[in-house]
Amino acid sequence: MICLNTFSQEDITQRELKEHIQFLTSDKNAGRYPGGKENRWVVKYIKNEFKRLGIKPFNGNYKQVFKAELRVDKGIEKKPIVTTCNVVGFIEGNDPVLKQEYIVLGAHYDHLGLGGPSSKSDKRGVVYHGADDNASGTSALLEIAEKLASKREQLKRSVIFIAFGAEEQGLLGSQYFVEHPTVPLSQIKLMVNLDMVGRLNAEKQVYMGGAGTFPGGVDFMNTLGKSLGLNPVVHAGSVGGSDHVSFYKKGISVLGIHTGGHPQYHTPEDTLDLINLEGEKQVCEYVFQTILQKASTTDEMHFINQD
Template sequence: MFDISAEVSFTSFLQLAKTEINTRAIRILIFKVVLRKNNDMRGYVTLLIALVVISCKNEPIKTVSMKEDVVALADDAMGGRQTGTEGELMAAKYIEDRMVAIGLEPKGDAGVYTQAFTFKKSSNPHEQAEFTNLTEDGAVTGVNVIGYINNNAENTVVIGAHYDHLGTGGEGSLYRDDDTSIHNGADDNASGVAILLALAKTLKAEQSANSNYLFIAFSGEEIGLLGSNYFVKNPTIDTKKVSYMINMDMVGRLNEEKVVAVYGVGTSPRFKQTLFANNDQGLSISEHESGVGPSDHTSFYLADIPVLHFFTGQHSDYHKPGDDSDKLNYEGMEKISAYILNIVSDLDGAGKLAFRKTKNESEEVPAFKVALGVVPDYLYSGEGMRIDGVSEEKAAQKAGMQKGDTVIKLGDLDTPDMMSYMKALATFDVGQSTIVTFKRDGEINTVKVTF
């Protein structure tokens, strides 16, 4: 072992690391020491990233299931994988080790698997964090993990999923009882990373000759899509030759109806037909045209790259400590993985897909003065706005509304879909009352609510 506080050159430090750090446990110990000293060793952040890229050559390679990947990434030991923390680095190292075992080539910075990006958080929650350099006070460093299958093809398919989460909560948490509980983020988004690694393993074994594949585990998603934004602005491949991008975020809770929401269907003319021609898993596809949404595919869409984003819906554990590995539907994840593989295989000989701009659905959302106090069911494609959850002590709960109710009218305004519901809700002010018409178990009911 060596003295981490000693004054050594970068080359000497890295050489010592390569020769003396032989187990994952020892490396994690070094991570902890360096992170505690980070305020006094800002110049050595690059050395910390260098430690992350050292592989465990003495550890045996074994087949790893998606469940095992989720359990590892959503373990309390990783502290919720918040960007810029020890837990994030541990998760990054785990993902890198998996990419090495699969046989992916490193495609991060300067021939390694990692791509570091540094930013300063904005004091204004409505403003985006800004990328900066390592010398500024208050700077935080995140790490993307990037692996590559080089089939010497003309075009590349990007497959991504973010691996960061909320740590012990903070501003993004919806949990109010205890602000020190670890938010493990099994569905959000260890599930997406697990499917990413499964796809990488299969595509590596197939050795397709028609496409290259770039696999990116993004950090910084929870604080503003920072990792994907940074990659698009600082790509490690020629993004002009990217055919399309697939993103997976919260794909671990396939419901009994087997509904999968797919966003970005309108971003290429090829997508719609391909999605429905390759659904041999019995999935119910809820399609959405827009390429803009609250996940990393947006960064690629804004760079004029066709995108598909897969999502199995929100739930009561979203951004709470209860999002744990034992609650995921692993059989459902296998179905989604197989479905995405079918799509990728079908598009393998298609070359660079044509890009098409779509309507930004988020720009159409009106401003609200009031809230009904419900979580909409984003997977529902029938008539009305189906409720997926009811908030405590809010208007809907006080009026006796329940999960599964489908709102078809607010006052005199019909709500045949989500957008019409939001437009209707935007017409009310605080203190107003109205009649909500809704369906429950096939019967039409009405209740009076006060906002």
């Protein structure tokens, strides 16, 4: 009789990526807007995945709660303030010294709800599914975390996983984290951010900014990407406009990874059927290998300013 482990799986799979995106983009979750019951459902889902994978919380709590001031349409003065949170966990490294150094993998889980000031469509009152932005990054975060958990004995450095809230409201979750970090910021050696990684094109181009912010980063990301059959478009700077910016501003090395823009960005039409699941799996393997290699080496890591 063959006994299958149903709790943890080493391989990143298209099936699991799809299942995560299906949940995140479901009409029930109403576009993953900050605050409210839908936000709590998504947070609970991510928290339960962390727990299932043996990813530990800091101080016994996966949730880092904060207040978010929401964007409003022009002409509306009063900005609502809601309670939302980041979901944070970690895998401890094995080296007695290097385990005090951290690599962060992050992705924002929120989206635009039923439309609003950040939308590129005039539709209101309909679900903005945000399959690529950023259910793709959140699903990738969970799948990469699962594979890293299966290789935890190889890790010298520790790895922190953060699902950020309220990114669409102005990077609020990542800003809150760097102002209230769970470990000293000086011990974070690299932050890798996944934002819109579900639409790999036929040329297999993976775009990234910030590769020059850590030693040898540009060559490393180029060589690794090509070895995996990808065509990395690597920028030393071009740090860009997602949650990794909050870390860069604190003098932390970053990689902001995405697969490019598209007409469905910030519209209700950003849906699961347009996600390239095979391509997203390839991007996940790329990021997994990046973190595994940087977390399992003794090579010194330090910040290089690209401004």
